[in-house]
Amino acid sequence: MKKKLMNKVRIAAVGKELPEYCRETADIIPLVESWLGQQDQRFMRKVVKIFEGAAVDKRYSIMSPDDVFSTTSFEDKNNVYIREVKKLGSSVLSKTLHKCNWEPESIDYIITVSCTGIMIPSLDAYLINDLNLKEDVVRLPVTEMGCAAGVSGLIYAHNFLKSNPGKRAALVAVESPTATFQLTDYSMANMVSAAIFGDGAACVLLTSESEAIGPSIVGGDMYHFPDSTQMMGFDLTNHGLKMILDITVPEIIASHFPNIVHPFLSKNGVSIDEVNHLIFHPGGKKIVQTVEALFGEYGKNIDDTREVLREYGNMSSATVLYVLERFMEKNINSGEKGLVLSFGPGFSAQRVLLEW
Structure with a gap:
């Protein structure tokens, strides 16, 4: 009996997109010092050292640094998150499709990943409308797996495509940790996260087509x-x-x-x-x-x-x-x-x- 060959799933392309605001860490430290001005000076120096020693030279954000360090409601920041995540998701998916010369309607399975804001419908629903994906595209929003979810999305796409030869999948990850920054939280967890996190979007296109190239x-x-x-x-x-x-x-x-x-x-x-x-x-x-x-x-x-x-x-x-x-x-x-x-x-x- 001839052994059936396993269907290969390949990564066809990876793309990224960045928000409009960008600052060097050295430019953010004065804002940190102003934010912590009423705190104990030893504590402030410790936090500044965390920023300086975080091995992050710069980061991008959906909001200006001044807005990040301003008092706003959860609703206001989440609304900025929703608006900008839609833009970044649409842009990164379009850009990555162009890398492969794929048409949007050729996508059979779309996975969107984000944990740094709340939106229902999830991002994938908006991408279907913005890029005119086909009506029967399979959706999977991944919302609560944090930093691991980019790889989780690869696993889900692999499992889908392995069972469905000749299909295509798009994985879109859009995150804005700056939208979660807590102005009144002086815990070390908030300090460390503020020092290391930035915003960005990425897209991976995968396929189980027999003629595909890529890892x-x-x-x-x-x-x-x-x-x-x-x-x-x-x-x-x-x-x-x-x-x-x-x-x-x-x-x-x-x-x-x-x-x-x-x-x-x-x-x-x-x-x-x-x-x-x-x-x-x-x-x-x-x-x-x-x-x-x-x-x-x-x-x-x-x-x-x-x-x-x-x-x-x-x-x-x-x-x-x-x-x-x-x-x-x-x-x-x-x-x-x-x-x-x-x-x-x-x-x-x-x-x-x-x-x-």
């Missing part, structure tokens, strides 16, 4: 840390989405690292020695340093991850897709493999193995 997805899985829902996320308050960020996240990641990486690779028939490229989500300087040290033991580097953090900050779910775009633009040899990895609320790790 194929070998497999994708999720790893859930037990009893860790308190480590990362948002509390919904009268002032908006309040950041939850446990300082023990890097060490918890380190303790689970062997279970996150090796069984997943083994399941897909490879070892860490056979992985040529690491496409890791830059959650923040400490997480990057932790994962860099863990992979460094195997002679691997995450230089592209560090560069994305420096140039854009952590844009939640979209950030790992910025790292992926850098690899899509490289001249990578056939047969080489890449491990895509991100962490997010739950607490969980999301993993995808690519082969060029």
Whole structure:
């Protein structure tokens, strides 16, 4: 009996889009000092050092820095989020479709990802109208998986396309962490998130068409840390989405690292020695340093991850897709493999193995 060949799912293109406002970290520090002017001076100096040492040189935002540090209601900020997310989502999807010479009506499955605001209908409904997607396109909005959701979207797209040969999928991630900034929250979680986060949008086009080119997805899985829902996320308050960020996240990641990486690779028939490229989500300087040290033991580097953090900050779910775009633009040899990895609320790790 002839064995049936598995349907390959390939990444056809990755694109990004940035909001209009951009500031160097050095230009934001005076605003931070003004914001914290009534606080203890030692506390203010500590926060300034967090900004200076965050390994983020600049970040983009949907609002001007002055507006970010102004007193506004949750409703007002969320309305800005809704308006700008629609623009960014439409623009990044159009731009990425153009890269592939795909028509919008050729998309069979659309996944939209965002956790930094609230909108119903979700972004995908507006994209269907803005770009005239076909009437029977399958929608999947992913709204509550935080930084991990970019990789989650790749996993969902892979599963759909693997079961549906000859189809196309679009994954659109649009995030605005600045819309969640809490002006009256002086917790260290709010300080750290303000220092590392920025806004941005990304799009990945995937296909199960037999003639497609681009890296194929070998497999994708999720790893859930037990009893860790308190480590990362948002509390919904009268002032908006309040950041939850446990300082023990890097060490918890380190303790689970062997279970996150090796069984997943083994399941897909490879070892860490056979992985040529690491496409890791830059959650923040400490997480990057932790994962860099863990992979460094195997002679691997995450230089592209560090560069994305420096140039854009952590844009939640979209950030790992910025790292992926850098690899899509490289001249990578056939047969080489890449491990895509991100962490997010739950607490969980999301993993995808690519082969060029």
